[in-house]
Amino acid sequence: MHPVNDIRGTQGSALRGKRIVLCITGSIAAVETVKLARELARLGGEVIPVMTRAATKIVHPDSVHFATGNVPIIELDGSVKHVELCGESGSRADVLLIAPATANTISKIACGIDDTAVTTMATCAIGSGMSMIIVPAMHGSMFRHRIVQENIQKLKKLGVAFVGPKLEERKAKMASIGDVVAEVCRAAGPKDLAGKKVLVIAGSTREPIDYVRFITNRSSGATGLALAWEAYRRGADVEIWAGEGIGAPAFAKATVFGSVAELAKMAPGAKADIVIVPAAISDFTVRPDRGKIASSKPKTLGLEPAPKILGLLRRKGRVLIGFKAETGITGKELEKRARDRMKQHGLDMIVANLLEKVGTEDTEALVLRRSKKPVPFRGRKSALAELIFDLQEE
Numbered sequence: 001m002h003p004v005n006d007i008r009g010t011q012g013s014a015l016r017g018k019r020i021v022l023c024i025t026g027s028i029a030a031v032e033t034v035k036l037a038r039e040l041a042r043l044g045g046e047v048i049p050v051m052t053r054a055a056t057k058i059v060h061p062d063s064v065h066f067a068t069g070n071v072p073i074i075e076l077d078g079s080v081k082h083v084e085l086c087g088e089s090g091s092r093a094d095v096l097l098i099a100p101a102t103a104n105t106i107s108k109i110a111c112g113i114d115d116t117a118v119t120t121m122a123t124c125a126i127g128s129g130m131s132m133i134i135v136p137a138m139h140g141s142m143f144r145h146r147i148v149q150e151n152i153q154k155l156k157k158l159g160v161a162f163v164g165p166k167l168e169e170r171k172a173k174m175a176s177i178g179d180v181v182a183e184v185c186r187a188a189g190p191k192d193l194a195g196k197k198v199l200v201i202a203g204s205t206r207e208p209i210d211y212v213r214f215i216t217n218r219s220s221g222a223t224g225l226a227l228a229w230e231a232y233r234r235g236a237d238v239e240i241w242a243g244e245g246i247g248a249p250a251f252a253k254a255t256v257f258g259s260v261a262e263l264a265k266m267a268p269g270a271k272a273d274i275v276i277v278p279a280a281i282s283d284f285t286v287r288p289d290r291g292k293i294a295s296s297k298p299k300t301l302g303l304e305p306a307p308k309i310l311g312l313l314r315r316k317g318r319v320l321i322g323f324k325a326e327t328g329i330t331g332k333e334l335e336k337r338a339r340d341r342m343k344q345h346g347l348d349m350i351v352a353n354l355l356e357k358v359g360t361e362d363t364e365a366l367v368l369r370r371s372k373k374p375v376p377f378r379g380r381k382s383a384l385a386e387l388i389f390d391l392q393e394e
Ligand SMILES: Cc1cc2nc3c(=O)[nH]c(=O)nc-3n(C[C@H](O)[C@H](O)[C@H](O)COP(=O)(O)O)c2cc1C
Pocket: 024, 025, 026, 027, 028, 029, 052, 053, 054, 055, 101, 102, 103, 104, 105, 116, 137, 138, 139, 142
């Protein structure tokens, strides 16, 4: 068995049973494709590599073979792999991903030219209506070429999805591997949230004490990011309100918040069908000192109750999901306190956990809904996100 199977599915199951045709063209960013292929495999996907001749001069086919477990297709032959993988056949793969895509390959595809294994796969994919993603990478001058731009627009009109590029250092650089993987998972995903707007409020608040200091908490924002990612995978239009320091992904519209007061001002403007609030929002606020408090003598801070944000997010027809984190109490008491909060704020679902049982990647939780049995959970935060969306649909 090829060693790629040792990592298949180790980071989740979003691509389990899915086949991705990964086309690599002659951009310097082809050096990234080994890592990209491994990430797709870690989510359970099978990667079938296809390379242009120019790509083989930048990354060796053996590296691509090693990364994917499959020998790259460089020349088409009598086995007509382009028809099998991208045409109207029963064995068509799930997604055609061209990463990185050169100006040359993009323009040829837009003109219906197919003179390499990659462009022939693309012509078949467009003709058969297969999901196709292009990740451009080129020098800035090539990207600004009017005809290249027109060709990109032409392909977008045909339904081809584009990820990136990032415009930096006068270059149109390939999008991050995380952003490419998110788009592949969405293309191969179930689309059960297509047409829905999902807002995730993630991370922690910062309550200023004086001009330079603030009170915050340990929330990493990881559960919020997992929820945003899962909503995007299922086809939703995703927005994130993120506490400071949470690196929001490119696929979501992101707004950064600071204090609870800022969140309270933002809450009435929320426009979403589903609002999920894993953020650790401070229960207390402080009247801040205007300057910097002197460190020479003791200082007592008066904590005042902060406004409750969940209640401000309640709307008719909206699904509202909250979280309740506690420490040092029994499971029974946790459930009771979570149910009280669900009632108090009119929540549709609440996810309760004991902070002692929350790790960096894994977590334990109890998912509660009105008049339904509690669902206990233990596992990766990505799997918890999957469960939350499954249960809110029931
Ligand atoms: C080292 C090197 C790096 C290159 N990087 C890029 C690039 O990032 N983007 C691009 O469009 N072309 C780039 N090129 C030019 C392409 O390789 C060239 O246009 C080639 O014909 C593309 O063929 P293909 O689209 O069939 O892969 C690069 C060429 C070399 C030698």
